[in-house]
Amino acid sequence: MTQAAGQDESLLDYALREIKARIQNGTYPPGTKLSTQEISDSLGISRTPVVAAINRLVAQGVAEAIPRRGTIVARLNGRQIKDMIDVRRMIEEFSIPLAIKNLDFYPNILQEMQEVTEYFTDNELSDYTVFANLDTKFHQLFVSLTGNQQLMNLYEMNWSVGALFYMYSVSKMPLSRHVKAFNHHKEIFAALLSKNEEDLREKITEHFGMIYDSIEWYESQVNSMEK
Structure with missing residues (x-):
């Protein structure tokens, strides 16, 4: 279940928390394409904080940017x-x-x-x-x-x-x-x-x-x- 953003939580942090939770619980398993539109719609927020959250996940190694394909959840063996x-x-x-x-x-x-x-x-x-x-x-x-x-x-x-x-x-x-x-x-x-x-x-x-x-x-x- 998606939780609403906390009172002291930025939309970026909210998006980051929710995407990580979905990776963790298997909603977005490794290899899944992270659609900014789908995520922003499901969270009820604009695409801007979602894009920023996904970029941060790429920097952390949690997601991987693939040319001409988009960003996917990284596959780790x-x-x-x-x-x-x-x-x-x-x-x-x-x-x-x-x-x-x-x-x-x-x-x-x-x-x-x-x-x-x-x-x-x-x-x-x-x-x-x-x-x-x-x-x-x-x-x-x-x-x-x-x-x-x-x-x-x-x-x-x-x-x-x-x-x-x-x-x-x-x-x-x-x-x-x-x-x-x-x-x-x-x-x-x-x-x-x-x-x-x-x-x-x-x-x-x-x-x-x-x-x-x-x-x-x-x-x-x-x-x-x-x-």
């Missing part, structure tokens, strides 16, 4: 998605000691992380998109504990692409396969609060193992359908 996940993993592992060191300076961030983990625990997994967005939020909050804005920019730039295609891929999996990974955030958060660097590193390594397993599962399904 499993290897490319894994490469992006690798970068995300390296940034999060680098963030561990800084996050622990700065833990007491960012109570608001910790509160938000706790709210995310409680949502995972208290709500049944019925809407993958909601849980996936909270998953992204949790990890972005974790990296923000470093207090390093350049690191955050790098993380968000990489993950803005990787998250969309990773989420699109694993959204095709049975919801039951996601429960363990989503609930695992509680263990990561507990290790963070304990300031146990070794335990936190172990939990994050385990978490990324789940992510890699999800991608491999999806690739196996795609390969079996192509045979």
